[in-house]
Amino acid sequence: MAAGALTTDNGKPKPIPSQPKGSFKVVGETGVAAQHIALVTPTKMLIIDKAEANPAKLPSGTSAYNVEYDLVKNQYRVLEVKTNTFCSGGGFLPNGTMISAGGAELPFATESGFQSLRMWNPCNDGSCGWIENPADPAWTMTGNRWYVSITTLPSGELFVLGGSNESLAINRMATNNPTWEIYPKPAGVKAADYKPTFMQFMVDALPNNLYPNVYSLPDGNIYIFANQKSIIFNVERNEVIKRLPDIPGGPRSYPLTGSHVLLPLDPAKNYAHEILVCGGSEAQLQRAKALQSCGRINLNDPDPQWEMEEMPTPRLMGDAVILADGKIMLLNGCMTGYAGFRHGNDPVFTPVVYDPAAPLGSRFTEWEPSNIARMYHSVALLLPDGTVFVAGSNENSEVRLKDVPFPTEYRVESFTPPYLTTDLARPEILSKIPEKVTYAQKIQVIIDVKDKSKYEPDVTFMLGKKGFVTHSTHMSQRMIKLVSTQTRVEGTKITYEVAMPPNANLMPPGPHYIHVLNNGVPSLAFHLLLN
Structure with a gap:
């Protein structure tokens, strides 16, 4: 099918006039390096960094490392936060409250973030702020978690998985935190009695097991991916239901970081859960080549296997964003090295779109490139207006604005996908x-x-x-x-x-x-x- 064709539910193409390949536009600045982001209202984005000397300042004159970004005005409001949010995780509760948990401690004027927990109740009037380490024992963290993953379960609880006990470049047995826990804690359980639960998979996936990927499944189980390994896991029974084949080609989790996404669910396909994993890196070496392969696995199959294909360009540390039409945009990242300060090289400027409905071998289309390098600590997210918010990139261990190959990046880009520039009216x-x-x-x-x-x-x-x-x-x-x-x-x-x-x-x-x-x-x- 030709690039730019529209399709109906019966798969027949509906060609439209020549379609551009999207465009990037700089629309604002973040004030803090955009290491983590979360859309907390239709017009407000939380932008979270580690504690460092950002240009955004608190009233005291101290550098801020969290801001609330107004997507309409493209302006930010600095936020006060006491604990270090470096390499933390996040998730949303059923009422819309966002939870940020874990982090690290660094030589900066801040409290340790390893066991911290922060709550954000969204607002639209600029009055909201962080609630840190609430006194309620149901919200107590039970251990250090750096590079932790957090996922909303069907119950509305948050599943908190993995991480390391200290800040490091790559995990190892001595620093590994191979456990999971639930937030808030189960009713009636005393904080002092609550213990995280050991998971052997998080040992088996060493050393590339940080920021594992987790998705809930139609039968109530969850899918977990780390390194090259993946399992189907039952939380209530603390039981591995199925071990899946390793993805070919090399590790694809931090610091050899690939892009991961659950493809959009379709009732016409019985809500088949298909996972797409693209890119990664050959090895933890400065000039190691990024992986060019992608794997796709259908968890509805009786015997799920990875179907492999190639992207147009190798990519490490890329972002996989589900667009409004269900296609997947792969952007950001680099072609050599691995995740970590000053370890990435050869940025990838050209995004690609992946069409899940297209046949194998014709799923990728390259779009218009950016001219901003987006590597370590870059982010992207689909906005309610159908554009993509793109920010971040800091290859440096501190804020560096000159005399380095890739200075700390504060510019915000808006990417307009081709579906917003056709001759068809917007509904x-x-x-x-x-x-x-x-x-x-x-x-x-x-x-x-x-x-x-x-x-x-x-x-x-x-x-x-x-x-x-x-x-x-x-x-x-x-x-x-x-x-x-x-x-x-x-x-x-x-x-x-x-x-x-x-x-x-x-x-x-x-x-x-x-x-x-x-x-x-x-x-x-x-x-x-x-x-």
Whole structure:
């Protein structure tokens, strides 16, 4: 199928006039190095760095290392935080509260972050701030966790996995924290009595087991990937249900960091859970080559196996972002080295889009390049308007603005995907969508497709969870196609009955964004809480 073609549910191409390949534009500055990000409201992004001498200053004159970024004004508000958020993890509770946990301690004016826990209750008026290490014992961290992964479970609890006991370049047995725990702690369990649970997999995956990737599955189990290994795991029973084949080609977890994503779920495919893993590095060597291969595995198969293919360019430390149309954008990263200060080289400026529906061998298309190197500590995330927020990159152990190959980067880029620059009008959601919805709930949605003169309407509803982004790890990111039925047509205005996901195994609870697409062109997304 030609690049730029639109497809219908029956797979038939619908060519449109020549389609550009997207564009990058610098729109603002972050004030702090963007090492971690999370979209906490439709217009506000939390940007989190480690404690270092950033240009953004607190009223005291001390350098800030957390800001709230206004996506409308492209301005930031500095935030006070006492614990060091360096290499922490994050996740969202069902009510929209964001949790940031773990971190490190460094020679900077800050408290240790290894066992810290921070809560963020979103607001739109600039009044919200961090709540750190709450007094409630249900929120007590039980051990040091540097490079920790956090995932929202179908229960709404947070699954906290792995990490190391100290700051380091690569994990080893003496520093490994091969355990998992749940937050908040189970009701009735005293903080002093709560112990994290050992997981042998996190030993087997050494030394490249930091920031493991975790996804919930339709049967209530979870999928875990680290290094080249992956398992299906039952949390309630603390039991490995299945060990999956190792992905060929080399390690793909920190510091040989690849890009990982759960492909969008489709009811027409019985919500098959397919994992895509792209890139990584051959070895922990300065000039080691990044991996060019990608592996895709269908967990619905009775005997899941990795299907391998090649990207146009090798890539290490890339970000895999699920776009509004369900395609995957791979961007950022470099072609040699490994993750860590001053260890990455040869930046990759050209993003590629991966089409999960295309046949093997024709899934990748290169888009327009950026001119900003985005390597270690870079981030990217889909915004409600369908553009992609891109920021970060600091190859240096401290803020360095000159006399280094890759200075600390504060510029924010907005990437406009091709689906926003076609000759098709952008659809609009006209009806008021409930701010809170439940599983399997059916809602009435009125949309305006604007124009029927070029193509008959081909409408799709997509529900996405943004998650928490750091170190090429998009914790809890996922998207699902919703079942919808057309019920009324009045000119260009069409009413649909749209069913929310049938259960929390498919889409764990919390904040989500719903897009409507007409012939592949997305509307502005609507924010809702799914519980």
